Amino acid sequence: MAIPQRKTDIGPPKYDQFLPPAIKKNYGKWKYHEVITPGTMVHVGESGDKLWTVRVASPRLLSTATIREHCDIAEKFCDGFFRYTTRNNVEFMVADESKLEPLKKELTDRGFKMGGIGNAISNVVHTQGWVHCHSACTDASGLVKAMMDELMPYFESKPLPNKVRLAVACCVNMCGAVHCSDIAVVAVHTKVPEIKHELFKNMCELPTVIGSCPTRAISPDPANKSVKINAEKCMYCGNCFTVCPPISIKDADRDGVAILVGGKVNSLRSNPKFSKLVIPYISNEPPRWPKAVAAIKHIVDVYAANARKHERVGEWIDRIGWERFFSLTGIDFTFQSIDDFTFMRDTMRTASTFKW
Amino acid sequence: MKKYSTPLIDELEKGPWPSFVTEMKKAAKTNEMSNDAVGHLEKCYATKVGYWKHGGIVGVLGYGGGVIGRYSELGDEFPGVAHFHTVRINQPSGFYYTSAAMKEICDIWDKYGSGLTNVHGSTGDLVLLGTKTDALENIFAEYSSRGWDLGGSGSALRTPSCCLGPSRCEWSNYDTLDLCYALTQEFQDEIHRPMFSYKFKIKMSGCACDCVASIARADMSIIGTWKGDIRIDQAEVANYAKKGMDINAEIIGMCPTQCMSYDGKEIKINNAECNRCMHCITKMTKALRPGTERGATICIGSKAPIVVGSLLSWVIVPFIKVEEPYTEVKDLIRKIWEWWDDNAKPRERIGEVIEMKGMRSFLEGIGQEPIPQQIKEPRKDPFMFYTEEDMVGFKAKEAEEKKTGKYKF
Amino acid sequence: METAELQDKIFAFCEAAKGKKKLKEKDIIKGVSAELSLEADVVKKAMRGMIDVGRLMYSYGGGASSVEIPSEEYLREKGMIP
């Protein structure tokens, strides 16, 4: 078949052609919504129209076969309309209540999981990992799968004081939006890169390599016609490896993950917060990362047992204090949790009013 | 097709959460590239390291982004992933699709690529994972002739994205979907032909819930807000109380500005003191609704921690009307880019440039007055600059006071 | 100035920087328009014309983009040379 003539600068198709009729009619005129179950909510328009939404889990990494299955379900129940969420779930919407239960039954029969709405754990924002990135210290998709298998009750049915947003980044570049999450996992290298000096000359551009280092740890090594790395400055970001393959940073034994907690992006009650480091290192344990998963489950459980209604993880900790967070969770406090980078002056305590 | 033994990643087919390994295997049934991707991943799991190389320069003619080069170090062992490039397709606002459109996307991808996708990538694009260099021009022709364009990458405007806003959310303070579409169309050149010092991201949320996390991951965060009174339906307030909500504990007591009261019958709000945090509105969806004079707050500068620490966006314009044809927003964006362009060194995000050059330089550059809504607190030190004009201004004010006999601080 | 002549000047400008400095679009537009006392827009249009036909190309490294003279490999891949 002939290849059609390309067009440029057309941008995406206009969104309105993909909006279901009930949405077009009530666009901008919704009155309120109610969460019926963690998998279903209903929006009610000023017109009195109702629109039921069913949210379905997705691994984000989808085969076209599964996307076609989404299409088939949309055709059968939703006149072909459907959408994805910012956390990569799938949503099917029906304006006719009589279609709701058949839709849910079909989803159940096909093995889809519904949930994530309201005070629940929704899908985990994450990055590419070993599936598709050169920089990865771990596999994001695998970690997410192992975590969510364990946290499934909080997705499907078990209520929490508030939403708990989870995220995984597979290296400190953090391509996936996790720094402001209730619980974030970030994978880390822990070792200064090694340089194969004999290969450097042919494969790397000296100025590029020096320029690649965000902490200016790299300087020329004329004797070797290569570069050297100042171990005191290097924080293992891997950028130098990115531009120069003979510099290697991956280390199967030492690469691992760190856990940060207490971030949020909304402004409800308190301002947006960054996540803060509480567990500096857990070994990389594919295929199911048992210790990292247990740590996350433990933090969620302690939060669920102790937080007040509507408190996010970070708000709960702000109320009880970080010293109490560490004592309640039993997490060992380490030097890594003390900021020795840009934020030390803002993060040390400057009063004698702490708890024992 | 080669059959790989995959005992490690098979473990990730167990358990209730949908499995990405199952997805990869589904695609692998009919696709050589995906099949090798499965074997390649098992190898990563076995050795606990990755084998992808950082990309080469790949793309489509005339564009400077939208395709991300990806090659494997193990191309001989797994030829299907020797090239495994990513194609970013610009998503429609709000991630709505019809099955017909989506099936067409799948058909083209099955023909030229691995059949694997991310729906969606963190930038918002529909991400097609894994194709070969020689397929790129055909892929672009097939998609663009059917109305789909590539997204941004490199030192460009990245694909703008938004929350679903007015399409299905009662709290949206402006039309996020339409603004997202309008800006994407307006700035096509800036998306496809990298002309900036570094990347620039615009994300749009309709209210302070910020469902696209714009405050944390966009150089420009456009967050909906309102002026005027929260609308109260007292009958519904009574219903919440009847259904057992402890309104004093859950709503009044958690209001950060303590501007609400409840006498057992009605909620009263001192709207002048409300900071529009959305807490009460999100907890009493039927009883409380945002005010009706709607617009957005514009914040600038967030970025990830590489390397001197991450930033959250700073409030620059506390309130702006967001109405078609969005001239005010577009003009502001152009002014921001102009200042950034004039002041940035290579690879400096706008937040970093503002830190280097000072907020004053930025605000003056884009023509914004200083106002207290921009800050959390004033500076703590006395090490500040006085320009000649500042002094002339202070002196003129005092001269005026002498005339009127009234101090104006 | 004829577009073709201007484009040769732009090409020469890029060639001079090759291996020394990664040029952004703006560097070329500013540099060439100053050198020849031309409107920035004229230079931009001429440069874009070259990119559209593969005489120049967008490149990428360090997370930032630049404009370069294409390699033979790139031209072959785009069917510009056999």
Ligand code: HEM
């Ligand atoms: C009670 C307050 C909230 C309400 C009523 C609410 C409402 C919504 C709605 C209607 C959506 C669908 C929008 C879309 O997919 O584009 C959504 C999605 C989302 N919201 Fe919110 N939101 C609330 C609070 C928050 C908070 C506090 C956060 C984060 C800290 C947040 C983060 C998100 C994210 C990441 C999504 C994608 C959803 C998913 O796939 O599960 N939202 N929210």
Ligand code: HEM
């Ligand atoms: C030196 C630093 C970085 C490097 C080398 C890097 C590299 C990469 C690579 C190679 C990808 C493509 C992965 C793939 O699909 O194959 C990627 C994706 C991405 N990067 Fe980064 N990145 C860096 C920093 C950042 C930062 C600081 C941000 C934003 C704060 C960011 C945001 C993203 C996003 C949003 C994606 C799409 C990811 C997805 O959808 O999974 N990156 N990055």
Ligand code: HEM
């Ligand atoms: C566990 C640690 C963290 C992870 C995994 C993480 C991950 C990420 C990712 C993946 C993004 C890019 C999102 C996107 O553009 O789609 C991002 C952006 C960002 N992160 Fe984080 N982050 C972490 C910690 C932090 C911390 C501690 C801060 C601040 C103190 C921070 C501040 C930011 C900011 C301001 C952005 C803006 C994104 C941009 O450049 O576009 N993050 N983060």
Ligand code: HEM
């Ligand atoms: C340019 C900046 C500053 C100057 C010139 C300055 C000067 C002084 C002087 C002259 C004294 C009196 C010393 C004495 O009684 O022998 C003093 C006391 C003090 N200053 Fe500062 N100071 C500055 C900034 C600060 C800052 C930023 C802080 C704290 C954040 C601070 C905290 C104090 C304290 C706690 C005292 C002792 C007060 C007391 O005994 O009542 N100073 N400073």
Ligand code: HEM
């Ligand atoms: C100085 C060295 C480098 C640094 C600091 C660096 C940094 C980054 C950063 C920050 C990103 C994420 C930003 C983005 O999304 O564009 C990124 C992505 C990426 N980089 Fe690099 N990079 C470097 C060199 C290279 C080189 C030499 C190549 C290829 C030859 C390359 C290929 C890529 C690719 C393919 C991505 C994903 C592209 C994308 O997100 O659009 N990088 N890099």
Ligand code: SF4
């Ligand atoms: S976080 Fe790191 S490893 Fe993961 S996709 Fe981004 S650059 Fe790659």
Ligand code: SF4
């Ligand atoms: S790993 Fe990062 S910090 Fe360390 S030398 Fe390389 S570029 Fe610099």
Ligand code: SF4
């Ligand atoms: S950001 Fe606000 S307006 Fe947009 S979907 Fe979320 S709650 Fe609704």
Ligand code: SF4
């Ligand atoms: S929006 Fe927030 S500040 Fe305003 S009344 Fe409600 S809870 Fe209080």
